[in-house]
Amino acid sequence: MIKEFEIIKCTVDNTFETIDKVVTEVPLTIVINNIEYITIMCTPLYMEELAIGFLFNEGILKSKEDIKNMKLVKDKNIIFYIDLKENINYSILDKNRVITSGSKGSLYFKSMDFMKEKKFDNNIKIHKNEIMNTMKEFFNKSKIFEETGGVHSVLLKSKEIEVFREDIGRHNAIDKAIGYLILNNLNVRDFIIYVSGRLSSEMVSKISKSGICFAISRACPTSLSLNLARNMNMTLIGFSRGNRFNVYSGSERIDFND
Template sequence: MLENMSDKYTITKYLNGQFQNVEDVIVNEFPLTIFVNDVEFATMVCTPTHFEEMVVGFLASEGVIRFYSDIHSMNIDESRGYAYVMLKAETTTNQQYYSKRFIGSCCGKSRQFYFHNDSRTAKTSTAKTTITASKAIALMNEMQNNSQVFQETGGVHNAALCNSEEVIVSRTDIGRHNALDKLFGYSILNRVPVRDKIIVFSGRISSEVLLKAAKIGVGIVLSKSAPTDLAIKLAKDLNITAVGFIRGNSFNVYSCPERIVE
């Protein structure tokens, strides 16, 4: 599958005062347009792997489906870049509905801005899972070190679904949201319980990423990068432990620190 994720190009490199022609590995970028019940729903620019997982995870995160059984049929035409999904029941696929902002109360603690579908699908975590500090660092290192396409290109995000001891599955994509959708789709297709699981993530924890984690249903998000202030507020509201800047032997815990133990 790695051959679908990158290609080799001859480039001009400047080094130590000289230009030279060298071979470089460049990550692939691929547009996939999703049709739901014959209506164009979204175009995702992605790394061309694990299409079925990504489409299922994306539709679940958008509230279009809850279970894989909600889908009557799915046909992915990779040559044309189309995914055709027919649902067993009628659903609202109006783009305005899915992009409309909704102001609502989250757990009664504060008022945050959501997309309308976010207010319906983001879950407040009830996870009792804990993880040791050393294992949090180890899982981040394992995910990054095992991503060959990241090692070769530096142009992708990595995300992994883990338990408190090991990586269960990892996915890679040029889009950080896509990588999470692939994990979500994997858990749906393989009926993996997620409430007690952990997401390890290479990218920034934005509010959108935090909401993706809430929709998946995990209680802990471990990131190599920084959070935003809205992501921290949402993490506190949704009872999710957000950990950032996992680098070397240190990290920062921004919310619900009781899940990180010595």
């Protein structure tokens, strides 16, 4: 997952040759029922989960039951073959797209109407101290980031289960974690999501479409993501660092008692 390169490092006082560690990036092509659907640039970890999470968040599959069979082939190219059952809506397939590591990865503006109609009623409740403690642990989990500074991280947490995933693409990291839930028949609605990057409207869109009503970040939201979260009754927390955080929406899901 990490490669080493000879580089020249320059500071105010010195210039010298050294070895730098860089995160690996590869293309992953998804083939659905023998139709090449999309190529995603990603970190080569948990690629089956990435593909399944991506297809779930795109609305192409709804559960593990939609999958007839699947196979990841690592040869000259990395290809994920998946056969889906007959009840799949093939009209939504937009063939031969390429998603870069920095791209939002989904049909974002088409989901805006969906978000205007959605209202979360999840009865998740969490104490403020658990939010602070979990974020501290989450911040120190990524060894790849520690060595390269080149990945985004996601933690999905329920009362019993934690799923940590990382990738060069922030949307990929979410897809990997969601893919794990789908493949293990876990209810997405039971989980809270912790993310390393900012909560943009794209991220809130992706998280809400998956069924998660509670998102926490070390970074900031945007005005649009905040308004979307409030409209959907979604809990949005930003600047969760140390022993503090800001609640932007959905405060009823947080226990503030000492």
